[in-house]
Amino acid sequence: MPRGYAGKFLDVDLSSGNVKDTTFSDEILRNYVGGRGLAAKILWDRLGSRWQEIDPLGPENIFLAMTGPLTALYPGARVCATGKSPQCNGIIGSTTSGEFPSELKCAGYDGVIVTGKAENPVYILVTDDQAEIKDAKHVWGKEALETIRILTKEVRETLENKHRKSGKWKEPGLIYCGPAGESKVRTAAVMQKVSHAAGYGGYGAVMGSKNLKAIVAKGRKPLPDVASPGAVKLLWREVDRRYSQRDRTWPSIWGTGYGGYEVGARSSSEPVRNWQDEWHDEKSFGGPKFDFKYWTKRYWSDFNCAGSCMKLAVIRTGPHKGAFTDNPDYELEAYLGPNLGIFDPGECIYMSALIDYLGFSGINGPNTLAFAAELYQRGILTKEDLGFELKWGDVEAFEALARKIVRREGIGDVLAEGTYRAALKISQMKGVDVTKYAVHVKGVEIGAHGTRSGQDFRPVGYACSPQCGDHTSAVYDAYRDMRMVFLDSAVVCSFVDSDLLWDYYRAVTGWDTTEEEWNRTLGHRIIHIQRAAVLIGGPDITWDPAVYDDVPPRYYEPLPSGPYKDKTTDRQAFEEMKKQYYIAIGWDERGIPKSEVLRKLGLEDVDRALDKLRR
Amino acid sequence: MVRVFMLVPGVEIPHLCAQCHDYPCVSSCPFNALSVNNATGAVAVDKEKCTSCGICIDACPGNIPFLHPGTKKIVICDLCGGDPQCAKVCQEAKFNALWVIRTWRGNVSKKIFAQTPEELTKDVATNLYGEKAEELI
Numbered sequence: 001m002p003r004g005y006a007g008k009f010l011d012v013d014l015s016s017g018n019v020k021d022t023t024f025s026d027e028i029l030r031n032y033v034g035g036r037g038l039a040a041k042i043l044w045d046r047l048g049s050r051w052q053e054i055d056p057l058g059p060e061n062i063f064l065a066m067t068g069p070l071t072a073l074y075p076g077a078r079v080c081a082t083g084k085s086p087q088c089n090g091i092i093g094s095t096t097s098g099e100f101p102s103e104l105k106c107a108g109y110d111g112v113i114v115t116g117k118a119e120n121p122v123y124i125l126v127t128d129d130q131a132e133i134k135d136a137k138h139v140w141g142k143e144a145l146e147t148i149r150i151l152t153k154e155v156r157e158t159l160e161n162k163h164r165k166s167g168k169w170k171e172p173g174l175i176y177c178g179p180a181g182e183s184k185v186r187t188a189a190v191m192q193k194v195s196h197a198a199g200y201g202g203y204g205a206v207m208g209s210k211n212l213k214a215i216v217a218k219g220r221k222p223l224p225d226v227a228s229p230g231a232v233k234l235l236w237r238e239v240d241r242r243y244s245q246r247d248r249t250w251p252s253i254w255g256t257g258y259g260g261y262e263v264g265a266r267s268s269s270e271p272v273r274n275w276q277d278e279w280h281d282e283k284s285f286g287g288p289k290f291d292f293k294y295w296t297k298r299y300w301s302d303f304n305c306a307g308s309c310m311k312l313a314v315i316r317t318g319p320h321k322g323a324f325t326d327n328p329d330y331e332l333e334a335y336l337g338p339n340l341g342i343f344d345p346g347e348c349i350y351m352s353a354l355i356d357y358l359g360f361s362g363i364n365g366p367n368t369l370a371f372a373a374e375l376y377q378r379g380i381l382t383k384e385d386l387g388f389e390l391k392w393g394d395v396e397a398f399e400a401l402a403r404k405i406v407r408r409e410g411i412g413d414v415l416a417e418g419t420y421r422a423a424l425k426i427s428q429m430k431g432v433d434v435t436k437y438a439v440h441v442k443g444v445e446i447g448a449h450g451t452r453s454g455q456d457f458r459p460v461g462y463a464c465s466p467q468c469g470d471h472t473s474a475v476y477d478a479y480r481d482m483r484m485v486f487l488d489s490a491v492v493c494s495f496v497d498s499d500l501l502w503d504y505y506r507a508v509t510g511w512d513t514t515e516e517e518w519n520r521t522l523g524h525r526i527i528h529i530q531r532a533a534v535l536i537g538g539p540d541i542t543w544d545p546a547v548y549d550d551v552p553p554r555y556y557e558p559l560p561s562g563p564y565k566d567k568t569t570d571r572q573a574f575e576e577m578k579k580q581y582y583i584a585i586g587w588d589e590r591g592i593p594k595s596e597v598l599r600k601l602g603l604e605d606v607d608r609a610l611d612k613l614r615r
Numbered sequence: 616m617v618r619v620f621m622l623v624p625g626v627e628i629p630h631l632c633a634q635c636h637d638y639p640c641v642s643s644c645p646f647n648a649l650s651v652n653n654a655t656g657a658v659a660v661d662k663e664k665c666t667s668c669g670i671c672i673d674a675c676p677g678n679i680p681f682l683h684p685g686t687k688k689i690v691i692c693d694l695c696g697g698d699p700q701c702a703k704v705c706q707e708a709k710f711n712a713l714w715v716i717r718t719w720r721g722n723v724s725k726k727i728f729a730q731t732p733e734e735l736t737k738d739v740a741t742n743l744y745g746e747k748a749e750e751l752i
Contacts, residue, residue: 253716259725266723283676286727293738316745 004069015116034068036093051536076493090534106219178359199361229511279562341392447471482523545591643674
């Protein structure tokens with residue numbers, strides 16, 4: 001067994017209740033590492049031959065919670081939640097930080113692979129080298145704080161009773177889905193702690209569709225051995241030392257929350273009122289307004305991270321008193337602030353807390369809320385459809401709509417399908433085309449970085465990414481962007497990325513993988529599998545790359561205000577870059593991975609599956 | 616130049632130049648007494664030209680400049696020539712309330728730190744005392 005890995009994966013079949021251990025060969029682990037990469041391989045091996053027929057929300061789909069060899073051995077431990085995505089019908093590696101991944105590795109498992117569907121709500125409890133499926137009826141329907149409280153108490157009591165006189169047990173790590181996931185809302189996230197979400201991909205809904213409320217892990221074993229302990233010790237200190245130099249640690253001082261003003265005012269690429277604008281100069285929405293009044297804790301981080309980019313924000317007065325969330329980070333600040341027409345930090349924090357408690361993805365969920373609000377603004381959705389007025393900036397109305405979506409009541413049932421699917425349905429209902437107001441790439445609502453001003457993200461980054469609208473995996477040249485694939489596969493945080501990463505990886509695993517090899521070969525395999533999955537898609541929607549390898553139509557409308565007024569995404573430059581990217585990554589002019597490229601990489605089965613698309 | 620306000624007991628507010636990217640004070644001065652030091656980005660005051668009119672105080676979003684009680688000339692932080700001594704002593708004493716941040720010029724977020732002591736007191740007092748803060752302000 002290679003070093004850095006706990007050594008085995010947990011394979012749970014919820015339909016039959018079978019729990020067994022699985023291992024993968026050293027060769028597969030070396031090639032696919034873990035996290036996003038290994039999950040893509042597992043998904044493709046098990047479901048690839050009939051990918052199109054697999055319903056992401058059906059019992060046949062697989063839900064994976066994966067760690068990687070660097071997880072918990074490198075600062076910034078994360079867990080990668082994945083499966084067939086109910087948003088894009090492809091594979092999205094979505095990561096979230098917290099203590100679950102380190103607990104899981106200490107319990108002796110590198111990942112949990114969940115198949116089938118339980119009859120009643122259950123949760124999976126993973127302890128030292130064993131796992132059991134436990135009843136979760138009492139936590140079903142509960143929001144974040146209660147879920148955490150009940151499960152933490154219950155698991156600690158169980159373990160303390162089982163191991164008498166072993167002293168107090170620390171809290172377990174858990175990932176769970178909120179009420180949104182339970183109702184299979186396609187914008188639901190896999191949650192960890194109170195507000196850490198694996199948002200993109202809609203894997204909260206996959207958990208919900210399997211009646212799986214949570215996976216709880218508590219391990220007492222040491223972290224896995226590494227190949228060169230001396231080297232890892234030195235590297236660890238050096239990575240931390242470099243990170244801790246104050247001038248370089250903007251996340252630890254400010255989190256990413258200061259972007260709420262910076263991105264809106266300077267680079268003019270922040271969503272405002274469902275992306276109708278991308279500029280605002282509302283100073284009340286700047287960092288200090290969150291910081292001085294609401295942050296009660298400045299430095300907070302997950303296990304073994306020097307980053308401490310989490311900030312605890314608590315509302316101390318007024319009608320929303322007591323609500324708390326961490327940060328909120330830039331994406332939530334943008335999507336639950338200006339994008340809903342909210343420019344009050346307190347209201348934004350309240351909405352962030354609400355979205356977290358309900359288990360929505362903080363990017364995807366609010367994107368749908370803003371989409372509905374724009375339809376209301378345009379008179380397409382009316383008070384009769386919604387049951388109330390949905391004006392920009394009205395916190396109560398947005399809260400009511402979010403809760404309606406979770407209960408799948410009336411229009412909520414339509415909006416629960418995510419922005420694009422809702423747009424299709426509403427177009428049918430109302431007889432007007434509303435898909436042009438849906439801001440998404442291949443069903444995945446886009447991150448809060450626009451392309452129109454040209455100062456932030458590039459359109460090709462979204463259009464050609466196999467992670468679709470995911471802003472953390474935007475592509476550029478099929479070489480440097482493989483680093484994101486690696487970070488998601490070794491499953492560490494991109495904020496503590498360091499130029500020592502590859503030395504670190506070799507010192508942990510003992511392998512001789514170089515960055516060059518990864519960027520030219522290994523990373524490409526993962527991208528091609530993900531690309532094939534998203535192109536084949538199904539069963540409800542497939543994405544023709546000729547149409548959908550593009551940014552949303554809204555990004556071609558000129559910006560109405562700000563320093564980059566009238567600027568828009570340059571279609572010609574974008575088409576040119578897209579062509580270049582296709583060549584660099586080895587896709588044909590229609591965007592389908594080339595046969596010879598796939599065969600050279602040893603992906604014959606992917607090649608065969610794509611044959612019918614080529615015709 | 617740091618002044619510490621304590622308008623509410625227990626709520627100390629350090630009040631200092633936020634280094635705005637667009638220098639509203641400099642452009643407001645009708646006598647060209649203010650200029651930008653190219654090396655440090657700090658605002659330099661020409662004491663000969665300053666007429667103590669106070670226009671820059673109103674132009675500053677946080678009303679941060681003030682007239683020196685002795686010379687009656689305007690006082691604006693010059694960053695001690697690029698090595699701010701206030702941050703140095705604060706770090707030496709391990710209070711860590713002030714530290715030097717080196718970010719690229721044109722960072723627009725700096726400007727929103729320029730707030731009046733009253734505004735800042737309100738936020739910090741709410742954070743510390745919750746609803747009780749309203750009675751204190």
